[in-house]
Amino acid sequence: MQLLKSKKLMLLLITLVSIFAFGATTSLAQEKVKIKTKFYGVFTTFEQMKPDDTEGHTLSLYKTQGAGAGASGDVTFLADGQSDLVKGNGPHHGYTKINDKDGHFYFTKWQGEVTTTKSPEGKPIMKWGGTWSITKGTGKWENAQGDGTYKGWFIGKGIYTYISEGEYFIKK
Numbered sequence: 001m002q003l004l005k006s007k008k009l010m011l012l013l014i015t016l017v018s019i020f021a022f023g024a025t026t027s028l029a030q031e032k033v034k035i036k037t038k039f040y041g042v043f044t045t046f047e048q049m050k051p052d053d054t055e056g057h058t059l060s061l062y063k064t065q066g067a068g069a070g071a072s073g074d075v076t077f078l079a080d081g082q083s084d085l086v087k088g089n090g091p092h093h094g095y096t097k098i099n100d101k102d103g104h105f106y107f108t109k110w111q112g113e114v115t116t117t118k119s120p121e122g123k124p125i126m127k128w129g130g131t132w133s134i135t136k137g138t139g140k141w142e143n144a145q146g147d148g149t150y151k152g153w154f155i156g157k158g159i160y161t162y163i164s165e166g167e168y169f170i171k172k
Helices: 002-028
Strands: 033-049 057-070 075-086 090-100 105-118 124-137 144-156 159-170
Touching (some): 033 144, 105 144
Antiparallel strands (some): 033 057, 033 159, 090 105, 105 124, 124 144, 144 159
């Protein structure tokens, strides 16, 4: 009889713990928002150094600015980046400050790879892609967390476009 009471008590305890754990997990879950934005930008500063250690090796520092529209609304951005390329191929990384129409902003940290190929006419075609993550925000973006991917390409001299996709949530 004592064993039966212990089993019932244990079953009740397990049930209560399960309900609490499921409830706590559900209440801690954050609503993730998917975003896809197409950006257009221009280089405002571009400095390049050739270390002369390897043929075609360049180190670049640059600033860009532009605008975008998509699931996250209309935004403007300022970006600082650097690349370490050999014959137009290699890593790049940087930070972007994205401002929304209400004056709130968030920063993203990004890193990826630049790839340069030749067109049939022999002209270089530079493309890039990688990952980004939100590092900080203000106003409605305070406590924002998120990440995603990007891919970009030049559409003119010093003018580029890129598409960013990902998701974010506001940590409560």
